[in-house]
Amino acid sequence: MPGKPGHSSCRSSRAGRRLKTYPGAHLSEVLNAKLTGNNKENGVSRRRVVAGVAWSLPVIATAIAAPAAAASGISATTALVGQASPITFLSSTGTGTGTNQPGTGPTGFQIQNAGAPFTGVITGTVNIKPTGSVTAGAGIQSMSTATLTPASPAYTAAFEYNATFVYAGGMTSGQNLNFPMTFQYQRLNGSPSKTTFNYTLTITLRLPDGTDRILTGALTVAY
Amino acid sequence: MVWKQGGLVAEVRSDPAKRVALLHLDSTQPVVLEGTAAVIWDLIDGQRTEQSILAELEAGFEDPSGEMQAQVESFLASLQAQRLIEAAHNTSL
Numbered sequence: 235m236p237g238k239p240g241h242s243s244c245r246s247s248r249a250g251r252r253l254k255t256y257p258g259a260h261l262s263e264v265l266n267a268k269l270t271g272n273n274k275e276n277g278v279s280r281r282r283v284v285a286g287v288a289w290s291l292p293v294i295a296t297a298i299a300a301p302a303a304a305a306s307g308i309s310a311t312t313a314l315v316g317q318a319s320p321i322t323f324l325s326s327t328g329t330g331t332g333t334n335q336p337g338t339g340p341t342g343f344q345i346q347n348a349g350a351p352f353t354g355v356i357t358g359t360v361n362i363k364p365t366g367s368v369t370a371g372a373g374i375q376s377m378s379t380a381t382l383t384p385a386s387p388a389y390t391a392a393f394e395y396n397a398t399f400v401y402a403g404g405m406t407s408g409q410n411l412n413f414p415m416t417f418q419y420q421r422l423n424g425s426p427s428k429t430t431f432n433y434t435l436t437i438t439l440r441l442p443d444g445t446d447r448i449l450t451g452a453l454t455v456a457y
Numbered sequence: 458m459v460w461k462q463g464g465l466v467a468e469v470r471s472d473p474a475k476r477v478a479l480l481h482l483d484s485t486q487p488v489v490l491e492g493t494a495a496v497i498w499d500l501i502d503g504q505r506t507e508q509s510i511l512a513e514l515e516a517g518f519e520d521p522s523g524e525m526q527a528q529v530e531s532f533l534a535s536l537q538a539q540r541l542i543e544a545a546h547n548t549s550l
Contacts, residue, residue: 289522290492292496293532295488365528432524432527432530434531448538452532452535454524
């Protein structure tokens, strides 16, 4: 039953038929729903309890394929692998030159074919865009399985990275195809120090049936 | 910037909203928001500015790393890239 505690509710934004929402709710009300115990009985104010909640990276997780995927011709799901994993960013000037930097991000992405085998070319684009103020870019050092272009990352004046990739091997039924990635940071004169740069990673996959899959994640580079 | 939840986004949520599943009706793959991601989703109401959302989060969470603002901006950019949110027409609020 929608709206009843312990049950799910749903809506369609287009129709505006939202059965259970929190429009205009304050954060404390949203958070309070996640807390257990009676704050008043414990003699602890809601704000103090809420303020004790530790912040964690918000991420978009990929769920199972919607039924519509089956009707598209290819029933494949995609996902980033190991989001927010500890990773190493190599210097853009090449191995052995410059210091590697630690950071977080995915270790790759994958395509899982839940339907019939298919052939044809899978293409994709990668965009890594700074979030907030940065003085260096971040790009993909290598992508296994696919052919990445350009092979040597280039950055815009706004420290944005763009690339394309191609995979032409097709997929068998039930195959889980992995695309491991390594990353690099843009090494420039006057390297940043004691700061963390954040980026949004967007990978758009186009399958042979012309449908797209969009993956988004986050990268951080700690200088 | 004022964001609103996308007009072509279907939503299913647990009660209380620990998990929110979203599907853009032109997409074939749903996504799931949990934890802070679900909290932010609930704050996107077409009325709050990005700054006011961040202010509420800063008041409600402990963020010793100081990365909340960048992470929230990145998260909102990700939602926009997947067309799950869109700019509200009235940005003067």
